[in-house]
Amino acid sequence: MRTLLILLALSTASEPAPTQTPPVPPPAQARVPVPIPSEAAMRYYRSGVVLWFVGQAWLVFVPAVVLGTGLSARMRTLARKIGRSWFFTVGIFGVLYVALDGLLTMPLAYYAGYVRPHEYGLASAEYDLWQWLADEFKSLGVTASLAFVLLWLPALAIERLPRLWPFAVALGYVPIAFTLMFLAPLIVDPLFNSFGPMKDKALEARIVALADRAGIDGGQIFEIDKSKQTNTVNAYVKGFLGSKRIVLWDTLLKKLDDRQVLFVMGHEMGHYVLGHVVRTLLISTLGVLLLCLFLQTAGNALIGRYRHRWGFDRLSDPAALPLLLLLGNLFLVATSPIGMAYSRYQEHEADRFALELTHDNFAGASGFAALQRENLSNPRPGLLSKLWRSTHPPLGERIEFCNEYHPWETRGPLRYGSLFR
Numbered sequence: 001m002r003t004l005l006i007l008l009a010l011s012t013a014s015e016p017a018p019t020q021t022p023p024v025p026p027p028a029q030a031r032v033p034v035p036i037p038s039e040a041a042m043r044y045y046r047s048g049v050v051l052w053f054v055g056q057a058w059l060v061f062v063p064a065v066v067l068g069t070g071l072s073a074r075m076r077t078l079a080r081k082i083g084r085s086w087f088f089t090v091g092i093f094g095v096l097y098v099a100l101d102g103l104l105t106m107p108l109a110y111y112a113g114y115v116r117p118h119e120y121g122l123a124s125a126e127y128d129l130w131q132w133l134a135d136e137f138k139s140l141g142v143t144a145s146l147a148f149v150l151l152w153l154p155a156l157a158i159e160r161l162p163r164l165w166p167f168a169v170a171l172g173y174v175p176i177a178f179t180l181m182f183l184a185p186l187i188v189d190p191l192f193n194s195f196g197p198m199k200d201k202a203l204e205a206r207i208v209a210l211a212d213r214a215g216i217d218g219g220q221i222f223e224i225d226k227s228k229q230t231n232t233v234n235a236y237v238k239g240f241l242g243s244k245r246i247v248l249w250d251t252l253l254k255k256l257d258d259r260q261v262l263f264v265m266g267h268e269m270g271h272y273v274l275g276h277v278v279r280t281l282l283i284s285t286l287g288v289l290l291l292c293l294f295l296q297t298a299g300n301a302l303i304g305r306y307r308h309r310w311g312f313d314r315l316s317d318p319a320a321l322p323l324l325l326l327l328g329n330l331f332l333v334a335t336s337p338i339g340m341a342y343s344r345y346q347e348h349e350a351d352r353f354a355l356e357l358t359h360d361n362f363a364g365a366s367g368f369a370a371l372q373r374e375n376l377s378n379p380r381p382g383l384l385s386k387l388w389r390s391t392h393p394p395l396g397e398r399i400e401f402c403n404e405y406h407p408w409e410t411r412g413p414l415r416y417g418s419l420f421r
């Protein structure tokens with residue numbers, strides 16, 4: 001066997017080096033096999049499943065402890081002492097709770113967000129403990145500010161409309177969510193990374209031409225310096241109206257070739273043109289309504305039973321916030337397969353959009369193979385993992401779809417052909 005290898009090596013070495021002709025790019029319909037995941041990728045996947053269970057349990061455990069020990073009621077009394085008025089009591093309680101939860105969750109966040117990515121080589125080498133801590137405190141600051149500014153709205157609805165508040169909250173959710181969606185890329189995201197125009201102008205010109213064909217006028221494209229935090233690759237669409245943009249991580253631009261980047265952009269343009277962000281928000285309004293109806297029924301029943309132990313007797317008491325969070329997290333775990341299935345559907349349609357726009361099956365499939373390698377993904381997660389944790393179709397399915405979907409070859413109908421220019 002070894003001799004054979006040496007012979008093979010010698011025979012390839014003796015061939016004339018093809019320095020004159022540049023390598024021929026693979027044709028658009030060249031098939032890409034689903035890569036076999038590395039041993040590290042499988043370890044990362046399995047430990048990720050365990051971490052997911054721990055994370056879910058923690059989301060219920062923390063509010064349960066704060067409730068059961070009567071700490072919540074004592075925090076409300078303290079918030080009232082500092083805030084005096086109802087409005088400030090609610091806001092200050094929210095800030096205190098976010099701070100306490102952040103502190104209790106810090107060890108888990110440290111392992112999941114710092115130790116683990118470094119262990120697997122997924123974090124950038126320059127992303128040190130101080131930078132991680134800075135990011136962590138910034139996001140805690142954002143959450144605490146949001147709690148202070150917004151919490152009084154549902155609290156007021158629960159107080160004034162004890163029966164109808166789930167409907168009021170679901171109605172109020174729509175304008176607030178749209179406002180946050182508009183502001184997030186302008187105010188929050190720049191706290192963590194800098195956003196700039198694409199550096200590769202030739203590639204940018206090709207992307208702009210592709211966007212024009214996809215029917216996008218004046219879309220904004222940003223390059224973001226994610227390499228300071230991570231080695232993984234990604235891109236996303238975010239924002240609303242004037243703040244709507246496609247964002248490319250610089251790591252993706254470094255590790256994917258131009259054809260693969262164009263395919264990824266085609267996918268993001270799919271989300272953009274098909275209005276996925278807005279659709280998700282509108283559909284989630286129904287989820288918010290169901291969640292609130294559940295919180296109302298279960299919350300009132302539990303308060304009826306445990307009010308002496310917990311130290312409050314109404315759902316509108318700020319001290320009931322941990323109860324709402326506990327029940328809310330249970331509701332989300334129970335219903336997340338629905339949201340995940342919808343998300344996977346949108347991602348699949350964005351893949352279809354990219355294929356119909358670029359006709360470059362090879363770029364899509366090989367791009368996903370690169371994504372699998374760089375992000376240590378398992379191309380074929382187990383069924384339960386897919387149902388509960390996968391916002392995207394498994395990479396194995398995405399690669400196979402890229403290999404197989406080319407109706408333009410046989411002049412078949414395109415689903416999104418009418419949208420292209």
Ligand SMILES: [Zn+2]
Pocket residue numbers: 267268271347350
């Ligand atoms: Zn997507």
